Amino acid sequence: MSEPTLSLRDLTVEIPTRHGILRPVDRVSYDIAAGEILGVVGESGAGKSMAGNAVIGLLNRPARIAGGEVWLNGTRIDELGREPMRRLRGKQIGMVFQDPLTSLNPLLTVGDQIAETILEHLPVSRSEARARAIAALDEVGIPAARDRVDSYPHAFSGGMRQRVVIALALCAEPSLVIADEPTTALDVSVQAQIIALLKRLCRERGTAVMLVTHDMGVIAEAADRVAVMYAGRLAEIGPVAGVLGAPRHPYTVGLMGSTPGASRGQRRLTQIPGAMPRLGALPQGCAFHPRCPRRGLNCDVDPAPRLDADGGRAACWYPVTETEKAEA
Amino acid sequence: MSDKGTGPHPAAQDGTLVRIRKLTRVFDVSKPWLNRVIERLPRARLTAVSDVSFDIPERGVYALVGESGSGKSTIGKMVVGLLDPSEGEVRVRDVDLASETDAAKVAAARSEIQMIFQDPYASLNPRWRVRDIIAEPVAARGGDTRGLAERLLEQVGLAAEDAVKYPHEFSGGQRQRICIARALAANPKLIVCDEPTSALDVSVQAQVLNLMSDLREEYGLTYLFISHDLTVVQHMADTIGVLYLGRLVEEAASDALFETPRHPYTQMLFAAAPRMDAYGREVEPPKGEIPDPINPPAGCAFHPRCPIAVARCKSERPEMRRVGGARVACHLAE
Ligand SMILES: Nc1ncnc2c1ncn2[C@@H]1O[C@H](COP(=O)(O)OP(=O)(O)OP(=O)(O)O)[C@@H](O)[C@H]1O
Ligand SMILES: Nc1ncnc2c1ncn2[C@@H]1O[C@H](COP(=O)(O)OP(=O)(O)OP(=O)(O)O)[C@@H](O)[C@H]1O
Ligand code: SF4
Ligand SMILES: [Mg+2]
Ligand SMILES: [Mg+2]
Numbered sequence: 001m002s003e004p005t006l007s008l009r010d011l012t013v014e015i016p017t018r019h020g021i022l023r024p025v026d027r028v029s030y031d032i033a034a035g036e037i038l039g040v041v042g043e044s045g046a047g048k049s050m051a052g053n054a055v056i057g058l059l060n061r062p063a064r065i066a067g068g069e070v071w072l073n074g075t076r077i078d079e080l081g082r083e084p085m086r087r088l089r090g091k092q093i094g095m096v097f098q099d100p101l102t103s104l105n106p107l108l109t110v111g112d113q114i115a116e117t118i119l120e121h122l123p124v125s126r127s128e129a130r131a132r133a134i135a136a137l138d139e140v141g142i143p144a145a146r147d148r149v150d151s152y153p154h155a156f157s158g159g160m161r162q163r164v165v166i167a168l169a170l171c172a173e174p175s176l177v178i179a180d181e182p183t184t185a186l187d188v189s190v191q192a193q194i195i196a197l198l199k200r201l202c203r204e205r206g207t208a209v210m211l212v213t214h215d216m217g218v219i220a221e222a223a224d225r226v227a228v229m230y231a232g233r234l235a236e237i238g239p240v241a242g243v244l245g246a247p248r249h250p251y252t253v254g255l256m257g258s259t260p261g262a263s264r265g266q267r268r269l270t271q272i273p274g275a276m277p278r279l280g281a282l283p284q285g286c287a288f289h290p291r292c293p294r295r296g297l298n299c300d301v302d303p304a305p306r307l308d309a310d311g312g313r314a315a316c317w318y319p320v321t322e323t324e325k326a327e328a
Numbered sequence: 329m330s331d332k333g334t335g336p337h338p339a340a341q342d343g344t345l346v347r348i349r350k351l352t353r354v355f356d357v358s359k360p361w362l363n364r365v366i367e368r369l370p371r372a373r374l375t376a377v378s379d380v381s382f383d384i385p386e387r388g389v390y391a392l393v394g395e396s397g398s399g400k401s402t403i404g405k406m407v408v409g410l411l412d413p414s415e416g417e418v419r420v421r422d423v424d425l426a427s428e429t430d431a432a433k434v435a436a437a438r439s440e441i442q443m444i445f446q447d448p449y450a451s452l453n454p455r456w457r458v459r460d461i462i463a464e465p466v467a468a469r470g471g472d473t474r475g476l477a478e479r480l481l482e483q484v485g486l487a488a489e490d491a492v493k494y495p496h497e498f499s500g501g502q503r504q505r506i507c508i509a510r511a512l513a514a515n516p517k518l519i520v521c522d523e524p525t526s527a528l529d530v531s532v533q534a535q536v537l538n539l540m541s542d543l544r545e546e547y548g549l550t551y552l553f554i555s556h557d558l559t560v561v562q563h564m565a566d567t568i569g570v571l572y573l574g575r576l577v578e579e580a581a582s583d584a585l586f587e588t589p590r591h592p593y594t595q596m597l598f599a600a601a602p603r604m605d606a607y608g609r610e611v612e613p614p615k616g617e618i619p620d621p622i623n624p625p626a627g628c629a630f631h632p633r634c635p636i637a638v639a640r641c642k643s644e645r646p647e648m649r650r651v652g653g654a655r656v657a658c659h660l661a662e
Contacts (some may be wrong), residue, residue, distance in 0.1 A: 043529035159617055185397035188556070192600035192613040214529065217559070217602030221609070240607045258534030261559030261604045268541065269534035269563070275499055276529075 003074055003207035004031035005175050006055065010068035013047075013076075015279075017062075018278045022279040024050040026232040027068065028081065028188050029308055034175065035206040037199065039223030039240065041255075043276055046229040048212045053179045054078075055210070056093055062213065073175055091121040093170030094207075096198075098181040100161035103155040110137065110164045110280060112147030114171050121172035136167040140197055159190035170201055177202065179210040195222050216259050220244055225326035228252050231276055231287040233304075238313040246322075249314035251292045286317070345518055345550050346384040346407065351416035353377040353402050357622065374622050376402040378574045379416070381648070384518065384552055389544070391553040391561040391582075394571030395597070395618060400554045403571075404520045408443045409551060420518070439469065442511035446523035448503035452495040458506055459491035465514040480509040480645045484539060501532035508539065512547070520552045525560065537564060558601045562586055570594050573621055578661075580654035590654055590661040592634045627659065636660055 009124060013025035031236065032038045033317045040048045053059050055070055057080065070078040074091060080088065089095070097103055105113055114133035118124060124132065129151075137145035140163040153161055169177055179198065183191035199222055202209050211222055219226055219240065226243040228236040236249040247253045257270025274291045277283060286304035289295045296318050304315045313319070358371045360366060377399040384390040392400045405411040407418055409425060418425045420437040428434050442465075445451045452461055462480055463473035478488035484505040495503060504524060511519050524540070525533040537560070543549060555561050561568060561582075568585050570578045570593065578591040589595045596614045603609070616633040619625055625632050631641040638660065646657045 043531060118399075157617055187618070188558070188597060188602075189395060189600045189614040190617060191602070192611070196611070196613040215602065216530070217604055217606070220604050220606040221602045223607075244604060245605065255530060256604075258531045259559070259604060260534075260537070260557075260563035268538050271534050271538060272531040275501065275532065 001036070004071075005034045005036075005073060006032040006210070007071040008051070008055070008068065009071070011051065011054060011070060012067035013050050013063055013067035015058065015063045015270045019114045019280055022145070023066075024063065024232050024279060027055060027227075027306060028232075028234050029068075030227055030234065030237055032176070032208040032210060034208055035203060036225065037202060037209040037211055037223045039219035040229060041214060041219050041226060041227045042229035042235075043214060043255075043275060045279075047232040048214075048229055049180050050232075051229070052180050052210055052212050056089055056095060057082075066088070067229060087121075090117055091172050091173050091236045092176065094172070094174040094175065094177040096162070096165050096169050096179040096182045098184050100158065101153065101164045104161065106153055109150045109152055110156070110167075114168050117168060118171050127273070132171065133167075137164065137169045138169045139201070140164070142167075154199075159186055159193065162186065162190075162194055166194070166197060166201070170205070170207070173205070174207065176208045176210070177228075178210045178212070181214070182211070183218060184213065184215070185288060191218070192221075198222065216244065216255065228255070231282055232279065233287060234307050234315060235288070237307060242313070246320075248319040248321075249316045250292045250318075250320070251288050252314070253320060254291075254293075286315075288316075292321055294320075304319075331408055333550060343386045344383045344419065345388075345623045346417040346552070347387040347405070347417075348383070349381045349417050349419070351377055351403065351418065352414050353404060353406060353411065354414045372622055375624070376574050376621070377406070379577050382569055382576065382579060383415075384550060384564075385567075387518075387544070387548050387550055389551045389564050391555065391565035391568045391572055393555060393561050393568060393597075396569040397573075397618060397621060399574040400556075400571060401522050401627075402574075404443065404522045404552065404554050407518075408520050409438050410443070430649050438516050439465075440517040441520065442514055442516040442518075443523045444504070444507050444511055444521045444524065446526050448500055448507050448527065449495075451507055452503060454495050456494070457491065458493055458495065458498075461495070461506065462491075462513050465510065466479065466481075472568045476513060477509070480512055483512065483543070484509045485535070499532075501528050501536060504536050507545070508536075510643075512543065516549070517553065518550045520554070521553045522554070524553075526555070526557065533560070540564070540619045543585075557600065559604075570597070573618065573624050575629065575657065576648065576655075577630065577657045578654060579656075584653055586655065588652070588654075590651055590656045591630075591658050592636055592661075593630045596633070610612075647654060 009029050010027040011025055015022040028051055042048050042309055054065050065078050111133045114136055116131040118129040118132050134145050134149050137149060142148055144164055183194050223240045226240050227234055230251050236243055236252045240303050247256055254272035272291050283290055285300040285302055289299040299317055307315050353376050355374045355376055357374045359369055394400055406413050413426060423433050423437040425434060431488045459477040462477040466476060468472050477491045481490050484486055486505055525536050553564050565582045568582050569576050572593050578594045589598050599611060600614050627644055628646050631637040640659055646654050646659045647656045651661050
């Protein structure tokens with residue numbers, strides 16, 4: 001197999017506080033291959049965004065990478081300084097966030113913003129950059145791109161702005177795109193358009209995508225593989241049909257049971273008792289054990305087995321097995 | 329206000345709790361007077377809700393779905409009386425909330441309707457203890473509040489001891505439980521729930537939705553359930569009304585609607601909604617976006633995006649009509 005575009009090895013993010021060190025990302029390892037969409041799911045506070053921000057060197061202080069490695073196309077990038085990291089972000093890593101306005105400069109026309117980015121990273125002339133900006137807007141489905149290239153961001157609807165952001169993220173032809181809740185603020189019909197667009201562009205160009213979302217439906221629609229995070233740790237990872245269709249980790253099972261669309265016809269939704277613990281008060285052993293219906297005698301002492309990049313699928317002592325699934 | 333041909337409402341007899349007839353709300357969205365004069369702009373009006381009629385049966389769950397700006401919250405606010413209708417009526421049993429002159433009757437009808445909002449943070453006064461937050465609607469009417477908050481807190485799955493705490497000491501899901509307890513305190517018949525779980529994580533959402541189902545059984549409650557999330561609506565509702573640009577375009581029993589969506593917009597919405605079993609599916613996403621509500625398209629407002637539109641759709645607005653067991657506002661639906 002060829003080298004993955006992105007590799008995380010035991011990535012750990014720490015936040016020092018007065019009450020001790022918090023670990024919002026705790027030894028997380030996974031790979032994303034070229035042309036692959038990895039969906040990262042989990043509930044609020046699971047550490048999804050923090051992991052993505054660590055990769056692109058945009059952690060807000062006092063959070064910092066405290067351990068592990070990040071590799072992009074065979075180069076280690078977690079130790080790069082500010083300036084090389086900034087260059088890398090535009091050129092090799094594109095970013096799409098929930099609020100398109102955070103990525104757009106309100107004082108520049110969308111065409112100028114895209115052209116600037118192209119000029120900064122690709123050896124082309126100014127007129128060539130403008131032509132490419134128009135082509136990029138056209139490609140993401142902005143109607144009459146040639147006429148709208150000189151408009152300002154506020155003149156676009158929310159869905160159209162997110163298209164512009166995608167054009168901006170992809171214009172320097174990055175090998176990795178990090179999309180953090182890119183459709184959370186959008187209506188379903190626009191969400192479907194944006195997901196289809198991301199999928200198409202990344203397949204065509206072989207871009208690797210880290211798609212961060214709390215929406216299992218979006219993951220089902222878009223991702224090739226899924227990583228489920230709980231309390232800063234990777235709970236389960238695997239192909240989308242496997243993880244969503246036959247989850248092994250008790251947390252993933254619970255998550256699927258609580259999702260109305262996944263438990264069709266049930267009068268009551270399956271509840272996971274309690275709530276995700278705060279980082280400052282993580283339980284001993286497996287962080288999920290107080291809520292877990294499958295916990296065994298060792299679960300409150302032994303930390304759950306950790307998932308290596310090429311290891312098993314669920315970080316659990318008593319995962320749901322294939323035979324159990326067949327009996328159910 | 330006249331009934332405009334819909335006849336008198338013997339509401340209580342046929343088990344209808346709330347009757348909504350030709351409900352319309354227009355907002356003035358003009359720029360300030362001076363700007364209008366200088367820039368020579370006309371007055372601008374936005375019709376947020378237009379000619380909406382439906383019945384909420386007693387003990388039923390009626391859901392309104394639709395994308396952002398379709399008028400869901402505006403309808404909810406008119407039902408609870410937070411907004412006045414520009415036209416049309418909201419009738420609770422036999423009391424028309426807007427035209428009834430007997431103030432006592434209106435007050436009694438109003439107190440039977442409570443509302444739960446999307447944002448459990450914004451809707452709780454941070455400086456009040458939970459006990460006072462929950463008992464306030466009853467205290468305001470001079471009712472007996474002894475032990476009320478404690479009892480209701482246990483009812484919604486919190487502890488009686490939580491009554492002395494402040495809102496910031498609770499998680500999002502717990503705060504929504506407090507909002508539900510407050511709504512229950514007034515002993516309502518109808519609870520208008522505006523995106524009650526949209527701010528919550530799925531596992532917490534499941535807890536709150538289950539709680540709402542349990543309370544409905546226990547107290548015989550009726551819900552007007554507002555949401556943009558089709559999976560949540562499908563799980564909760566008996567009857568669903570689909571809104572597009574302020575108008576009801578389709579209404580049907582939940583199962584029938586998901587089985588056979590008849591309006592092209594409903595079909596588009598269902599096809600676009602992410603599905604949990606969707607892996608591997610490649611769908612053509614819907615075309616276009618929702619038009620500007622200040623200048624909605626003539627005829628059927630959906631016609632610019634509609635894959636089956638004909639000439640008539642551009643000029644003539646389709647009336648709601650019965651098709652099978654559903655009501656549909658489309659010239660071509662069958
Ligand atoms: N400055 C800080 N001090 C303490 N804890 C923090 C700080 N910043 C973030 N955290 C914690 O780090 C954890 C991870 O947050 P992160 O934003 O990655 O979550 P997420 O999975 O993206 O959630 P969401 O779905 O809400 O976006 C959270 O529990 C958050 O409370
Ligand atoms: N106070 C107001 N003044 C002016 N326009 C308003 C006002 N309230 C609502 N609107 C407009 O009325 C329309 C319907 O709004 P409403 O909030 O009812 O939609 P909604 O279906 O609840 O949407 P969402 O899913 O975003 O909550 C929108 O176009 C909105 O901008
Ligand atoms: S390790 Fe134990 S407690 Fe954790 S999920 Fe598995 S069975 Fe449950
Ligand atoms: Mg996040
Ligand atoms: Mg609303």
